[in-house]
Ligand SMILES: O=P(O)(O)OC[C@H]1O[C@H](OP(=O)(O)OP(=O)(O)O)[C@H](O)[C@@H]1O
């Protein structure tokens with residue numbers, strides 16, 4: 775698995791230091807608001823677990839599974855909801871936890887959905903942002919790292935469902951996916 779990685783971009787230690795900072799910022803923003811913190815599965819599962827341990831104020835959690843990449847390195851453009859929330863968002867302060875914003879399609883779809891369901895506020899924290907990939911206008915409220923134009927894996931992010939369990943973020947060797 776490690777042999778398929780061209781370069782480690784962000785180490786485990788750098789990830790944890792940034793997540794601690796984000797947790798402190800969010801604890802300030804959401805004190806006394808009991809936000810509904812929504813994990814966008816599958817990619818954000820590790821970030822969600824590490825982030826909520828760094829939030830020191832009361833929160834509630836929920837999970838949504840969304841997919842648009844399949845076994846590809848470009849978004850299909852069709853955002854499929856595979857698992858919906860268990861909780862109603864009406865009147866709630868909602869914080870979406872994403873692993874990466876690339877084209878922006880997943881988040882623009884989700885934000886519209888949650889606003890249509892009458893959430894009181896919808897904000898986004900993303901660990902990674904790849905601005906070079908954007909096809910729609912989309913900015914997170916809180917961002918961990920800005921990434922270069924490369925397909926990355928690890929720390930929850932996959933290529934064809936593999937590499938999610940790498941503890942760091944790495945650039946995948948292009949020969950792994952050029953047969954697409
Ligand atoms: O900004 P975008 O171009 O929409 O890309 C970002 C989304 O793509 C990935 O999810 P994917 O659809 O691969 O599903 P997964 O989380 O199950 O891997 C990632 O986890 C984000 O949710």
Ligand code: HPA
Nearest residue numbers: 876924925926927931932
């Ligand atoms: O660079 C990426 N890697 C893995 N999953 C992704 N989903 C959007 N961009 C990426």
